[in-house]
Amino acid sequence: MEYEAVIGLEVHVQLKTRTKMFTRVEQGFGHEPNTLTNPVIMGLPGVLPVLNLAAIEQSVRMGLVFGAEVPEVCRWDRKNYFYPDSPKNYQLTQLHEPIVVGGEVEIELPGPSRNVMGEHKHIRLDHAHLEEDVGKLNHYDFDSLVDYNRAGTPLLEIVTQPDLRSPEEAVALLQSLRMHLVAAGISDCDMEKGQMRCDANVSVRPQGADYLNKRCEMKNLNSISGVRNAIAYEIRRQAKVYEKGGTVIQETRRWDAESGVTTSMRSKEEAHDYRYFPDPDLMPVRLPRERVEALRAELPEGVFDQQRRYMEQYDFPYTLTSVICYDFELSRFFELAHAEYDQNPKAIANYIANELQRERAAGEEDGLLPMSQLLITPSHIAELVRIIDEGKLTKHLAKDVFTEMFQTGKRPAAIVKEKGLEQEDNSDELEGILKEAIAKNQKAADDVRAGNEKAINAFVGPAMKATKGKANPQQVREIVLKLLNG
């Protein structure tokens, strides 16, 4: 029997806001334990929550990015449970009337090679609701410690429909979510910092069936490879259960990355175990339509929309767009450089995708120099491409100029001047050099005379060598044609 996987994800993202969800304590990562707390976070008697508008607006923006509905009103519920990660013994969340309903996420599956676009699909979202994050428990050999710095951080839980059919699709969904949320400034989505966390619901059914089988919910998937491996493992496990004539029981399972297996944590709790009830301290939130529309108007272009536009408008190849568009910092860099010099978008994009990325990698042990630490700006690249296009610098020498400006932050025109790299009008000198080169290579000369323009390339190399790279290839062509064809 062939089995088909059915997967739905619940993705938690920490929203980018300065302060926490219901109180004005800053949110942050890597601080001394329990320094980002106050009586509200600690649930001391007599405190009241005050809603952070920024968290609401970030959530609305998320909904708009994915074409979802943002209802007029959303409400708060208490999810009651007793566990040391929450000193209040309840978590504020949205059970019945979430802030975002529906919507869909466009995903791209891996293509047959890096240079070929993969298949695109649309994955429906069920809804997204806001909740507050809880503290972090650190377990040691004989005791456990709690750090409440993370408690109260605004979390948006994005829940997909069970539309995903493979581990690859699940990974593609996370990548698309991350690209769009980062580009819109909604979350940094850094999985290593726990800013993006994911639970995966997996079931299998006979290929082609139209019903849903019982599912397992997997926890502790804290990396992309964890998501991929855990889902793949769980699909095999459930298929085996059915093959042996058994039934899958609905439960929560824990992924253990080290041993590469999932194990049962608990049978799925029912909603009423949490004794949800409307929070009496918080009013329902009314979202004025004008404000929603104002937020919509400020959203950046969608990642895949931008990619399609670059391919059409600028004739960029797929590979170039996948470097530039899938990295929001690079696409912003490109946009700014292009705004300053709009004559040659392809050259600008290539310098960003190739030279810039190479230089960023060169000085780092692993990874790339952060964009925020660059000494060069989009304006440097615009200027570099402009002086090349104006015939003042050869592409060949531009490589060294790039390295120099990257390392020093000096303007490209200044470097060219300082090092005497200007492409001079040296046609007399060049003519002498080319006469000599032609005398030495009669075969190529005959080919050019016979109309084979490609044969001119045989003279470009010697001309570059004799002028130490300052010859303009276009000028070399013209002179060779003049000398040979009169």
Ligand code: ADP
């Ligand atoms: P709960 O409220 O118990 O968390 P939901 O019905 O809200 O359950 O679904 C949670 C997640 O599980 C969603 O992402 C949904 O797409 C997914 N899901 C629901 N049913 C199945 C199934 N049979 N197989 C796989 N995923 C499922």
Ligand code: MG
């Ligand atoms: Mg759930």
